Amino acid sequence: MAAAESSSGASDTGRRDVDVSISIRTILLVAGAVAVSWALASVANVLLMIFVSVFSVAVLVPVVSAMERRLGWSRRLCSTVLVLGIVIVIGAFLLVLVQAISGAVHGLSDHLPQIVDKVRHSDLGNFINGGSDSIDTLSKHVSEISGGVGRVSGGVAHLGVSAFGVVTLVLSVIFLTLFGLIDEPRWRDWIGSMLYRDKRERFLRVTDRIINSTSRYMLGNLAISVICATVYGVTAVILGLPYPLALAVIAGILDLIPNIGATLAGIIIGIVALSVSLGALIAFVIVIVVYQAIENYILQPTIIGKAAQVSGFTVLASVLAFGALFGLIGAIIGVPIAAGLQIVAEELTGARRARIASAEQRQPA
Numbered sequence: 001m002a003a004a005e006s007s008s009g010a011s012d013t014g015r016r017d018v019d020v021s022i023s024i025r026t027i028l029l030v031a032g033a034v035a036v037s038w039a040l041a042s043v044a045n046v047l048l049m050i051f052v053s054v055f056s057v058a059v060l061v062p063v064v065s066a067m068e069r070r071l072g073w074s075r076r077l078c079s080t081v082l083v084l085g086i087v088i089v090i091g092a093f094l095l096v097l098v099q100a101i102s103g104a105v106h107g108l109s110d111h112l113p114q115i116v117d118k119v120r121h122s123d124l125g126n127f128i129n130g131g132s133d134s135i136d137t138l139s140k141h142v143s144e145i146s147g148g149v150g151r152v153s154g155g156v157a158h159l160g161v162s163a164f165g166v167v168t169l170v171l172s173v174i175f176l177t178l179f180g181l182i183d184e185p186r187w188r189d190w191i192g193s194m195l196y197r198d199k200r201e202r203f204l205r206v207t208d209r210i211i212n213s214t215s216r217y218m219l220g221n222l223a224i225s226v227i228c229a230t231v232y233g234v235t236a237v238i239l240g241l242p243y244p245l246a247l248a249v250i251a252g253i254l255d256l257i258p259n260i261g262a263t264l265a266g267i268i269i270g271i272v273a274l275s276v277s278l279g280a281l282i283a284f285v286i287v288i289v290v291y292q293a294i295e296n297y298i299l300q301p302t303i304i305g306k307a308a309q310v311s312g313f314t315v316l317a318s319v320l321a322f323g324a325l326f327g328l329i330g331a332i333i334g335v336p337i338a339a340g341l342q343i344v345a346e347e348l349t350g351a352r353r354a355r356i357a358s359a360e361q362r363q364p365a
Contacts, residue, residue: 048326049169053176055214055333057184062215064181079181087174093249100246202347209343214336220304221256221332224295228255228262232269235287239280241272256332257323258315262292314338 060082067078188207192200233248241247251265266288273280315335322334 045169049173050176052329052333053173053180055337056173056177057180058211058214059218060177060181060215061184061211063219075185076182079178083174083178083181093253096246096249100243103243206343206347210340213339213343217304217336217339218333221258223303224299225252225255225261227299228252228265228291228295231287231291232265235284236269236272239273239276239283241269241276241280247272253328257328258319258335260319262295263288266292314342 060079064075064078064082067073067082068075071078073081188204192203195203229248229252232251233244236244236247247269250268251262254265254268255261257264266284270281270284270288273284315338318334318338319331321330322337323331326333
């Protein structure tokens, strides 16, 4: 933006008129920036899908390489078997959750009349009815409410099955991950072939560090989540909580979120335990406290170790930031992304830090 002051336009009061002109180049740059921003916003879902697929490839590449070495299969076969197994496991988890939610909603619609009638004849119901007839009004329409709940649950289940967009998105991520695992060595060699020798070695070194760090962290986090799901699920069975398998799946998924995941899962299952009895809630709270101490001070240092060498502040900040951007998926993958960015920053500043350290050593004491 260029500004030119016109001295001829000076007035008696001492003020000067300022002529502002905008060049064609500036207009084109602003228009180009707006167009690029609009294009990125239009394909946000596609970019997120590609990003999740690339991240999944980074996590699973070491697993595929290990399968190739130990089983002697081709990379294509190892990738196909691994991705197919993951899809089957995820499908089983979703089936458990859908059945639990559907059963809970239908159970509520079936038992709602008895619950309302019990509340109506209790001391609390008499107290509420003393000031208004809200309980009596609720009991008159309870059958309509139960029927509506049943219809809503059926509609939600039908919507979940027929959501073409979601199915298409999931299938796209699956196939992108599969093809990425198969072609990952070829892509790395192709990118490396376009770089100079020193740059190529640096690129391969950085990508190896990022892939190993991401894979080790996510696989270790997954192992801890399986332990959390097992502990919470067994506790739910012992305490007689409804749908213990679904509660275990929820606990395992939420425990993938660093630091706060197990606590969130404990709160959800604690609410379910309170619906059974106060004693069940107290017993489950004890289990949560003990397990949290074991996970924080034994499981995470042992299983994950130093896969992601980031501070506690960085962990929490990455979870909050990426969770706000991408939801649950962002909260889960935020820490390895932050660790990868830290690796890139360390590599870019390595030479400068080495020169500074050498200069400090040469200085006299």
